[in-house]
Amino acid sequence: MQNIKKKDKIFxxxxxxxxxxxxxxxxxxxIAEKADISRSNASRxxxxxxxxxxxxxxxxxxxxxxxxxxxSTDPINTKIKSLEDVIGAQESLKIxxxxxxxxxxxxxxxxxxxILGETGVGKSMFAKLMYNFSISEEVLEADAPFxxxxxxxxxxxxQLLMGQLFGVKKGAYTGADKDKVGLLKKADGGIxxxxxxxxxPPQGQEMLFTFIDNGFFKPLGETSQKIKADLKIIxxxxxxxxxxxxxxxxxxxxxxxxxxxxxxxxxxxxxxxxEEFIKNEVQRVTKDIYIYKNALKSFLLYDCPNNIGQLKxxxxxxxxxxxxxxxxxxxxxxxxLKIGQEELPYHVKKGxxxxxxxxxxxxxxxxxxxNLISFSSNQSGxxxxxxxxxxxxxxxxxxxxDNIEEKINSLEKSGMNRDEISEILNIDIExxxxxxxxxxxxxxxxxxxxxxxxxxxxxxxxxIFTLARSRLNRDYDEKIYYGLALHLKRxxxxxxxxxxxxxxxLNEIRINYSKEFITAMEIASLIDQEFSxxxxxxxxxxxxxxxxxxxxxxxxxxxxxxxxxxxxxxxxSTASSIAEVANNLIGENHAVAIDMPLxxxxxxxxxxxKNKAQKIANGSGIILMVDMGSLNSFAxxxxxxTGINAKTITMSSTPQVxxxxxxxxxxxxxxxxxxxxxxxxxxxxxxxxxxSSEEELESEDRSDKNFALVTACFTGDGAAVxxxxxxxxxxxxxxxxxxxxxxxxDQEEFETNIExxxxxxKIISIITTINKKIDNIPSFSASDIIIDDGIDKIxxxxxxxxxxxxxxxxxxxxxxxxxSFVIVEDIRDLIKETKNNFNKTLDSGVEIGILMHMVYMVDxxxxxxxxxxxxxxxxxxxxxxxxxxxxxxxxxxxxxxYKIKITEDEYAYILEMFKNN
Numbered sequence: 001m002q003n004i005k006k007k008d009k010i011f012x013x014x015x016x017x018x019x020x021x022x023x024x025x026x027x028x029x030x031i032a033e034k035a036d037i038s039r040s041n042a043s044r045x046x047x048x049x050x051x052x053x054x055x056x057x058x059x060x061x062x063x064x065x066x067x068x069x070x071x072s073t074d075p076i077n078t079k080i081k082s083l084e085d086v087i088g089a090q091e092s093l094k095i096x097x098x099x100x101x102x103x104x105x106x107x108x109x110x111x112x113x114x115i116l117g118e119t120g121v122g123k124s125m126f127a128k129l130m131y132n133f134s135i136s137e138e139v140l141e142a143d144a145p146f147x148x149x150x151x152x153x154x155x156x157x158x159q160l161l162m163g164q165l166f167g168v169k170k171g172a173y174t175g176a177d178k179d180k181v182g183l184l185k186k187a188d189g190g191i192x193x194x195x196x197x198x199x200x201p202p203q204g205q206e207m208l209f210t211f212i213d214n215g216f217f218k219p220l221g222e223t224s225q226k227i228k229a230d231l232k233i234i235x236x237x238x239x240x241x242x243x244x245x246x247x248x249x250x251x252x253x254x255x256x257x258x259x260x261x262x263x264x265x266x267x268x269x270x271x272x273x274x275e276e277f278i279k280n281e282v283q284r285v286t287k288d289i290y291i292y293k294n295a296l297k298s299f300l301l302y303d304c305p306n307n308i309g310q311l312k313x314x315x316x317x318x319x320x321x322x323x324x325x326x327x328x329x330x331x332x333x334x335x336x337l338k339i340g341q342e343e344l345p346y347h348v349k350k351g352x353x354x355x356x357x358x359x360x361x362x363x364x365x366x367x368x369x370x371n372l373i374s375f376s377s378n379q380s381g382x383x384x385x386x387x388x389x390x391x392x393x394x395x396x397x398x399x400x401x402d403n404i405e406e407k408i409n410s411l412e413k414s415g416m417n418r419d420e421i422s423e424i425l426n427i428d429i430e431x432x433x434x435x436x437x438x439x440x441x442x443x444x445x446x447x448x449x450x451x452x453x454x455x456x457x458x459x460x461x462x463x464i465f466t467l468a469r470s471r472l473n474r475d476y477d478e479k480i481y482y483g484l485a486l487h488l489k490r491x492x493x494x495x496x497x498x499x500x501x502x503x504x505x506l507n508e509i510r511i512n513y514s515k516e517f518i519t520a521m522e523i524a525s526l527i528d529q530e531f532s533x534x535x536x537x538x539x540x541x542x543x544x545x546x547x548x549x550x551x552x553x554x555x556x557x558x559x560x561x562x563x564x565x566x567x568x569x570x571x572x573s574t575a576s577s578i579a580e581v582a583n584n585l586i587g588e589n590h591a592v593a594i595d596m597p598l599x600x601x602x603x604x605x606x607x608x609x610k611n612k613a614q615k616i617a618n619g620s621g622i623i624l625m626v627d628m629g630s631l632n633s634f635a636x637x638x639x640x641x642t643g644i645n646a647k648t649i650t651m652s653s654t655p656q657v658x659x660x661x662x663x664x665x666x667x668x669x670x671x672x673x674x675x676x677x678x679x680x681x682x683x684x685x686x687x688x689x690x691x692s693s694e695e696e697l698e699s700e701d702r703s704d705k706n707f708a709l710v711t712a713c714f715t716g717d718g719a720a721v722x723x724x725x726x727x728x729x730x731x732x733x734x735x736x737x738x739x740x741x742x743x744x745x746d747q748e749e750f751e752t753n754i755e756x757x758x759x760x761x762k763i764i765s766i767i768t769t770i771n772k773k774i775d776n777i778p779s780f781s782a783s784d785i786i787i788d789d790g791i792d793k794i795x796x797x798x799x800x801x802x803x804x805x806x807x808x809x810x811x812x813x814x815x816x817x818x819x820s821f822v823i824v825e826d827i828r829d830l831i832k833e834t835k836n837n838f839n840k841t842l843d844s845g846v847e848i849g850i851l852m853h854m855v856y857m858v859d860x861x862x863x864x865x866x867x868x869x870x871x872x873x874x875x876x877x878x879x880x881x882x883x884x885x886x887x888x889x890x891x892x893x894x895x896x897x898y899k900i901k902i903t904e905d906e907y908a909y910i911l912e913m914f915k916n917n
Contacts, residue, residue: 010035010045011054018067025064082136083129087272092265096257100130103255104139112212112252114197115236117259120309123236124148126259127193130234134191144190147183155199156470162204163220172221182219184211188229197235198244205249208233212252239459262307267300267361270311274299277312278375281319287326289319290372291339294352298344300365301358302351318343327408338372453489460530461485464523468547471519476547482585484546486662488527490676491542495533503538509545516547521783523547534713534769537722537782563664563673564622567657568594568609568631582657590661592616602630606637613638613646621645621670623660623677625652645670649677707735707801708761709794712742712750712768719769719782727767730791733798735805737764744768762825764801765794776832804828807848811855817862818855826894827854834890834914838883842914850913854894861900870905870912877904880911887911 013035017026032042046065049055057065083089083097103111113130115123127148134140154161163172167182183192194200200208211217212233216226233253241250262270274296282289291299295318304310322337341349355362366373461484465476494501503509510517520543524535535543567582569575572595579593592612596605613622622644624635628651635646647670649656656677663673709727713719720741727739740757744750754774757763765778767790773779778797784790804824812820831850835842842850870876877884888907895902 007045007048011049025066027062083133088265088269091269092260096259099257104130104134110232111255112233113255114253115257118261118307119238120307121259121261122308127234131191140190145187146190147187147192149183150195151199152196158201166217167219169219169221184229185227187231191232191234194235198237198239202246205246209249209252262304267365270300271365273311277315282375285323287337289337289375293371295339295341295344296373297355297362298348298351301354302348314345314348317345453485457485457489463526468519480546486658491539492531501536501538503541506538506541509541513544513548516544519547520544534719536719561618561620562667563620563670564616565591565660565664566612566622567591567625569627570596572597578654578657581654582661586661586665588665590665606634609634610638613644614642617644624648625657626650647674706762707737708763709737709739710742710763710766712744723767723782723785726785734802764797815859818859823855827851830890837886840914857906858894858898868905868909870908873905873908876908883911
């Protein structure tokens, strides 16, 4: 224990001495002299601190110990203390800053706030600035808590998420072995910041708005105790509020602040952000950093979809590479770091391509600056001194510069030359940033796919893969992601357009990939809800193919021969650009580009196209996607000269090339690809819903088709048709059963159609995509038919109908006054009603016995015959007063219809049969 305390004192002394001598470092001897201990003890304590990753040391003599330098991962410099100081406070953030101040100062205690904005715009920083403003304005006490919680961290475990927020009562759930205080209570007297609040489940949102209304809440598992807390909620989300947040929750958040993305902010603001971030690195690396003007232009102009967070990470990566190059130089007398195009990530370098349309703005901003721009520590506008507090061990992964320096020293000692060292460490630096760079790449592409398929498709694809990962415990690469996005765009258009969607291997898919198929059913439900469509069964088959562990080979094990796609267009880069977009988005280099500059003659262009066609032709044919003019004739010429099956799609657009590539990669035929691509060009699709007409319903011949199974979906031509096919294939019966498809988009019209059908048919069952129930007709959902035992249940119902049909036929000749087909159905209805009212299940033999008794009872009463006598009738009626009254009311329907008088003895007898089964 004594050693631990002594070590802490040594660490505090080390931090104090480091403030005066941070660049050169501290020796064990200096610590020994200041702490009045032996040098060996000082060395021992210092080495313990090295093992704990609190300080670092070199491997030379004398050993020098230094404080670790940390790179922050916050989107914006956390040293900014006030709303007025935030970059853009007088420009793009002027209104958000005013709103934030109003939310804090609104009497009597301020307003709860919702911050909207894309990933990386600085929502967390903005919430902290609101907290700082609350303290500076004395709305909160100086020591008021600021609790930050990301709802996404526990999104897969809603119970744990709500336990974190509201606390847990011991025994609330398995593993809750003690009471736990929630974050709402810990934030009492201050502010809680709920990031990604859209990941809070509806139950959690309800609990939260109940707390907002009442000022108290109950921990999970608590039934009586209420916990009070006085705090303000600042919530943040990247989603549109209406998509995931309950309206009841939104109404309780009166202040909504929307932060602009980086693209919407001024070029001057971006310059200030770049300056800020580079100055952060100046302090951490303790070297001046210079950036070449062209590199600065790239940072100012590149596409940065992850906003400020990405801009900061890209700058850190460039600075890390500049530091590596500085350390690897033979001559280190030039004590500065320089950032040029070489140090920039590839996606940043591409920013210089946006210069032509932004040249005037750039010149206004940096025209007065030289070719090498300085961001040194002695400039005006310096950042405040680096915080010297102890850095947590959890942040040790971010000490880039110290790690680079250590590795350089180690590799030099191994005899490696500077070029090799530089190459190895460049790989290390890239690896360090790889996770974030990967996200950048994904989001970079995501921003482009968003423009092509629309935000609604991108959002549903995100939700689909979140569901698929949780159900199948499997990750999916971006090739699958973008492939599904493109597929859904077209598929939903087809469904809305009423086009048929056919999957020739549906049954094979369903059997071989049952887990994925079930998940695809859930996904189809998401799609149906989001787009108000009815996803057909065949489309679910295609969705299943996207979810399989390996891409499903549509044509079996044999290698799929894909139709070649050649993009040929006028212009120096038109075809290349379109092909690059398509290939990037489908994740495969399938489209081949041939650019035809204006100075190129058609003969030369044709020769290039023919040569390319011969290289990629594999027997499946090629499609030339062209814009206009002489290019339209290339396919026919290639066909005539080479025998290659070549087709042309004229006036081709980027979405059409995308569709062609996607279909080709899936192994579709040349005809199917052309048909699909041509439909992409249509501006709209007309929804057509086919409903059985009144004439069709009335024309049914009851004598032949007196039984019906009804299948229904929103279109009447989608899932309903598929279910009809399943039923017709699976069910065999001696009865003549017709399967009728109906549209249930209009509920009232659907019920009207059912009533008309009942006039002509005995409806055995209704099978719908939403399990719609009508009166006492047995109903099933599509999933009951496909996955569960719905088919077997329907077969049982049909077997029962077959049995009653035989009874009707057999007793018809014995009845004197009745039509057996009518009376049997009437009594079956009464038996069903009685079973429901009594909540009784009857043995089938008993049910037939009751039916036969009542049929002959009615026939006998119509001829004036005698009926049964029940012993101790008065006593039985008194003992079963309510049930007797109930059965009498039900059976009186027979009296009214057939104009007979049923005795109370008969009522008692029938009641006893139901009671004793």
